Amino acid sequence: MKQLDIKENRGLAAWVRRRPGVQAAGLLLPGLIAFGLFFVIPLLIVVGVSFTAKKAGTVDWTHWTLNNYVSLVTNFAGDFDPLYLNIFLRSLWFALLTTVICLLVGYPLAYFIARRGEKWRAALILLIMIPFWTNFLVRTYALQLIFRKEGLLNSLLLDGHIIKQPLDMMFTPGLVLFGLVYGYLPFMVLPLYASIEKFDFSLLEAAQDLGAGTFRTLRKVLLPLTMPGVVAGSILVFIPVVGSYVTSDLLGAQSSGTLMVGNTIENQFLKSQNWPLGSAMSLVLMAVVLLAIIIYFRVARGDKEGAAL
């Protein structure tokens, strides 16, 4: 016993063990390093770049300016120019529409899956996830093949004599929206499923037993109790869609009415070689999304008085 005590009181390990603060710091260190390396430092670099003057293809760390932020809302002459503002608003609008449509489609779908038997549930969830195994780019190209003038959909409709002229669907806002909904629907369905699956369905019978019709049962019982899934799914769809650019690029081809902020940022970095302006746009986008999320949480919490979480 005595020997053991002596042993335990010696060495670095014992020294650390006696100091909980040091111990905690040691355990946190790997996480902090990863967080710093992959999140904080890159973000700081972007912040830094956004305040430098334009220099094609590289960063001029010697000239600092606020011009990048000013030029987001002005033209060369220094007058107000809503060009970028409109693109930002369009992105937010597309993201909002995508989120709402995903919610309207995803909720019944998740509900349907959650009410199947155990075997069916697993199979159906797998079906939802299988598209993830294919590259997003490839899937978006596949949509092109379906919706272009000579594509699958038009030839089917023509063969079926439903239409006489092929429909011109490519590069329309509607198709971009469709592509976004298609691409991000699983991000809505999975969290919704997780929260509907936990729902106690006998509560639906209780509500009906007490005289509540279908709509009231949904609004007063099912929806409030599955709100965590709605919130999580909406955030998981909204955030990536605001900044998305592949879908609008391939299905909208940067035509007017489909250009999103993601495309504009991409253009600044790859085509215009204007890294500082691209960085400024990225940061403004981040701030806007953050604001949107805060507002959303406020509203969602107000709706259910913080009960479901």
Added chain:
Amino acid sequence: MNKSTEGAVSSVELVGISKKFGDSFAVDNISLSIREGEFFSLLGPSGCGKTTTLRMIAGFEQPTSGQLYIAGQPVAGVPAFRRNVNTVFQNYALFPHMNVADNVAFGLEATHAASKTEIASRVQDALDLVRLGNYGKRRPRQLSGGQQQRVALARALVNRPAVLLLDEPLGALDQKLRKEMQIELKHLQSQVGITFIFVTHDQEEALTMSDRIAVMSNGKVLQVDSPAAIYERPNCKFVADFIGQSNFFAGRVTGIDSDSVTVAVGGSDGGSFAVQAPRTNGVQAGQEVTVAVRPEKIGLRRVVGSDAIHSNGLNRTPGRIQRVIYMGTSTQYVVDIPGGSTLTVERQNSGIAEPNLPRFARNTQGIDLPGDSGLVEHEEVLLEWSPAVTLLLDKLRCHLRQ
């Protein structure tokens, strides 16, 4: 349609109701007439169809065939939310995101049955009724099981339904609380005067609370009667076995009198003895029957010397005590009788049942027999019971599907 039974108005009437799930009948052609203001229990083992019957009355299941009437009106195709019945669910099914008062108000708000201020006062009345007047602001999960149970009751009763359906509502409570709730429920029912249909597998619960009980098995109703009638005059072996405890003998009718029947019971290889039972309709000589007698109806006495067996008109058999089980209020004796079978006898411990005490302790309960206290295992005894408490059961009368 306004069928009446024995002068009373039917609150709920089932006519030839069946419910099929897949190929099997959960409920098989049952007919029941439940009276206005009655405490009616559906009693049976799990899987007997009692809950399915309740769910059909509530409107959660549609009968495969047959007619269902609530307050004289046919309710086929009427959805659950339009039926003037309310349910207390087995797991209570309280809304976890609402406080107690909002839970109770849910039905009144859903049906727009009252103004806002009236709803508030009725909710308070309902909570007062179940003695939870100060718990309106609490969440269901902050309450104990018994309190949640009472919230569920208040939530149902506040709507003043024509019928209250209770699906094993006391199943999740511990023994002591369950006894309290049984009394409280019964009291509540007489207070509000609403028809209660109570589903349970607990025979004691059904006997304690019900005005009438329907015993169910395999989707069929075997017997509908008052608790005393169900217990004292079960109409078949299943009921006699399921409600309380019974000793059964297989036997053959050897003689029929004007008011009694003699049955030879026990094996043919000796050990056979004659048992007298009241005569029942349709009994025939030579018929195979089952004779049943409740353990507490059997008297027990020590064999003293040659013991003159004077005929006192009782059914009687010698036996040898195999086991003595002390149970607090009573003692159970498992007795081997000739013919290889055993009988269970239960005697109240109205005297001193402690077996090591001297024999002056006597039991004067029940049939007037010499003391049955102080009996020990392996003792030779004489078992006696009155022909009046002997039940003659014909298996066929239950129509049990095996």
